[in-house]
Amino acid sequence: MTEAESTEENEKQGEKKARREKKYALPSRDTIVEAAVNLYLSGRTVDSQEKLRKLILGKLQRDNNLYRLSGKRLRKVLIKAGIAKVQIVARESEGKRPYFLCPVCDARLTKIVNQTLNGTEVVIGYKCPTCGYWTHRKKRVPVRYIFTLSKT
Numbered sequence: 001m002t003e004a005e006s007t008e009e010n011e012k013q014g015e016k017k018a019r020r021e022k023k024y025a026l027p028s029r030d031t032i033v034e035a036a037v038n039l040y041l042s043g044r045t046v047d048s049q050e051k052l053r054k055l056i057l058g059k060l061q062r063d064n065n066l067y068r069l070s071g072k073r074l075r076k077v078l079i080k081a082g083i084a085k086v087q088i089v090a091r092e093s094e095g096k097r098p099y100f101l102c103p104v105c106d107a108r109l110t111k112i113v114n115q116t117l118n119g120t121e122v123v124i125g126y127k128c129p130t131c132g133y134w135t136h137r138k139k140r141v142p143v144r145y146i147f148t149l150s151k152t
């Protein structure tokens with residue numbers, strides 16, 4: 001398990017526990033996007049998911065201190081809303097590469113096809129049309145994200 005994955009796993013466990021105890025609230029997608037926009041981060045680069053999460057969660061908690069936000073949810077919301085671009089730092093790993101859903105943003109992956117000289121098509125990898133994640137024969141596991149917030 002990578003560091004990013006284990007952080008996400010811990011966050012998930014923490015969320016479940018907190019939900020049982022009803023000690024937290026989940027901000028809606030729109031609320032998260034609004035907080036990001038209101039921080040005037042447009043054009044800025046934030047070099048870790050955790051830094052961005054703390055910035056945005058801090059803003060959200062000024063309205064409701066029960067708000068919780070995982071890094072994974074934040075990343076997916078911002079990418080889907082089209083207000084963040086990510087640069088993905090990945091490392092190669094053993095195991096099956098993803099071939100259906102993007103591990104970064106959940107979008108459907110598309111095949112990277114190579115055409116041989118005799119016209120046969122060979123799938124050499126998969127890529128995400130939304131965030132740019134790709135993986136070839138070796139599985140590429142995201143370990144860090146660098147975010148650039150775009151104009152909204």
Ligand SMILES: [Zn+2]
Pocket residue numbers: 102103104105106107128129130131132133
């Ligand atoms: Zn993606």
